[in-house]
Amino acid sequence: MAGHFKQEDTKKRSRRPLVVGAVVGVLVVAAVGFIAWKVVFSPKELSVEVQEEPSSLVTDPPADVGAQEGASLPFSLSDVPTDAAVTEVSAQGDPAALSDEWTFGGDYVTIGSFPVDADTVFGSTTTTPDNSASYAASLIRRDGSATQLETPDLLGTLAWEPQDGSGNASRVVWRSSSMSFTPFSGADNWRVQAWSEETGSSVVLGTASDLNGTDETPMLDAEVVPTANAKNAFFASYRKEGENWVPSVLAYDLDAADQDATVLGEGCYPAATTEGALWAGDVASLDEALSYGTLYRWDGSESTPVFSVSSEGDTWSISGVWASDGYRAVSFSSSDATAGAYIGIWEGDFERCVAWLHAPAPRVIASMNDEWIVWGAGSELDNPGMFAFNFATGSTAYLGSAPGYSRPSIARDNNAVIVPECDGQNAAVFHVGVLG
Numbered sequence: 001m002a003g004h005f006k007q008e009d010t011k012k013r014s015r016r017p018l019v020v021g022a023v024v025g026v027l028v029v030a031a032v033g034f035i036a037w038k039v040v041f042s043p044k045e046l047s048v049e050v051q052e053e054p055s056s057l058v059t060d061p062p063a064d065v066g067a068q069e070g071a072s073l074p075f076s077l078s079d080v081p082t083d084a085a086v087t088e089v090s091a092q093g094d095p096a097a098l099s100d101e102w103t104f105g106g107d108y109v110t111i112g113s114f115p116v117d118a119d120t121v122f123g124s125t126t127t128t129p130d131n132s133a134s135y136a137a138s139l140i141r142r143d144g145s146a147t148q149l150e151t152p153d154l155l156g157t158l159a160w161e162p163q164d165g166s167g168n169a170s171r172v173v174w175r176s177s178s179m180s181f182t183p184f185s186g187a188d189n190w191r192v193q194a195w196s197e198e199t200g201s202s203v204v205l206g207t208a209s210d211l212n213g214t215d216e217t218p219m220l221d222a223e224v225v226p227t228a229n230a231k232n233a234f235f236a237s238y239r240k241e242g243e244n245w246v247p248s249v250l251a252y253d254l255d256a257a258d259q260d261a262t263v264l265g266e267g268c269y270p271a272a273t274t275e276g277a278l279w280a281g282d283v284a285s286l287d288e289a290l291s292y293g294t295l296y297r298w299d300g301s302e303s304t305p306v307f308s309v310s311s312e313g314d315t316w317s318i319s320g321v322w323a324s325d326g327y328r329a330v331s332f333s334s335s336d337a338t339a340g341a342y343i344g345i346w347e348g349d350f351e352r353c354v355a356w357l358h359a360p361a362p363r364v365i366a367s368m369n370d371e372w373i374v375w376g377a378g379s380e381l382d383n384p385g386m387f388a389f390n391f392a393t394g395s396t397a398y399l400g401s402a403p404g405y406s407r408p409s410i411a412r413d414n415n416a417v418i419v420p421e422c423d424g425q426n427a428a429v430f431h432v433g434v435l436g
Contacts, residue, residue, distance in 0.1 A: 073342065073356065075311035075332060080346065084353040089387055089396055090360055096388055096397035098417065098433025102142050105430040110140055112430035114367065114409040115416040116169050119143075121432055124162040133159035137174055137193065137202070142432070149195045150202045160191070164225040168412045170197045171254070173205075173226040173233045178215070188219040192226050192235050194254055205233055205252040206261050212240040220247055220268060221289050223320070223365050223378060227272035228254060231300075232262075234270035234277045239263065247290055249279040251298075264298050271323040273349075276300045278328065280318040282308065291317035295330060297349075306350060315339075319363050324412070326370045327354070327391060337362035345373065345391065354391055359383075367409040372435055374399065374417060376406030386419060388435055397435075402428070410435070 073082065100118055104110050108129035112121045116139065125138040125146045133156070136148040149172070152160070158178040165174025171194065178189040191207040208217040217238050224236045232251045239248035249264040264270070267281030269292070276299045280292035295306040295318060309316055309332065319333035319341060328346045333339075341364050343357040361377035368374070376386040376399075386399035386408045399408050399417075403424040410417045415435045422428040 075316035101433035137162040
């Protein structure tokens with residue numbers, strides 16, 4: 001989940017922000033320790049401060065959203081329709097009014113990730129923000145209450161930072177990483193967790209240490225948020241294969257705690273679907289960064305290609321994949337950061353191309369349901385605008401600007417959104433409301 005973090009070289013790639021930053025010193029992902037495969041936590045209730053907001057969160061919006069259709073794509077896709085018009089989206093437009101709005105955060109005590117509904121947000125909370133080990137994944141509510149979904153190990157050797165997740169009122173999956181005060185190591189000692197409303201408890205599904213036998217798994221140069229359907233949680237990480245580190249898409253059975261990860265293939269950006277998952281593969285190296293040339297569909301047992309990307313000079317590749325019950329979205333980025341990013345949206349399982357959105361940021365961080373997709377540039381500083389696109393009307397709305405924290409999110413089962421507000425220096429304030 002996005003949080004207060006230290007800005008570092010974010011112009012080329014949008015990296016996942018750190019949640020916790022109130023402690024003295026710079027908190028970074030650590031490469032120490034090992035945790036058990038299955039850990040079950042009981043929920044803990046606490047109170048947080050929220051504020052009702054009668055008006056829209058957006059101030060000083062730019063003049064208009066550029067809806068200049070008719071441009072052509074700089075790349076080609078095989079085997080799927082691509083005939084929708086291209087809409088140029090820039091930091092312009094009337095602000096989107098969020099109904100029934102409320103806010104929280106701004107104090108390092110509560111940090112938001114994604115909305116469950118108009119009254120509930122998944123995020124991270126603490127009562128002692130100066131203690132990095134005290135943060136716990138939580139359900140934060142409009143009425144000021146919060147339920148912690150795990151119990152932080154205040155006496156342990158590791159501090160685990162809860163980070164981005166996805167889900168709904170029935171189940172949430174999220175990732176966390178171990179932290180320390182040591183200099184940044186480039187390692188991502190992650191764990192993937194799941195909370196179920198039915199059981200009322202959280203379980204550690206898998207860890208980097210279990211996958212690779214080390215606490216020094218390198219960080220992927222990508223935004224990877226765990227997603228899940230009714231059976232599996234999906235994630236991506238570097239995986240040790242002999243002497244090599246291979247980017248790999250992983251599946252974890254939500255009903256089996258003592259398991260090895262199922263490796264879908266070499267790739268990144270998994271997105272859960274009702275039947276299985278979509279993910280980006282066909283890995284290549286491009287300008288010292290990994291690129292992905294083929295979208296795959298995993299049906300629960302095997303993966304087959306959906307489409308491949310081709311462009312002059314092989315400069316364009318897949319940089320993000322998202323799915324809802326009735327729609328699919330894939331973003332494409334170039335080795336030339338000034339070329340921006342394209343978001344393709346399809347109805348059904350790629351039966352009809354709905355739209356192409358051309359954003360100025362070289363990479364986008366998005367969230368979608370069956371009515372909207374919302375996105376921003378993540379931790380990038382140069383393109384802080386946040387936007388929403390409605391599938392039925394084809395309209396684009398401006399959500400505001402958040403330098404270094406441009407990452408709105410929308411609920412899976414309703415149109416509640418969370419939009420961060422920050423100045424790139426202080427703790428973020430989170431606005432929650434309903435897109436209409």
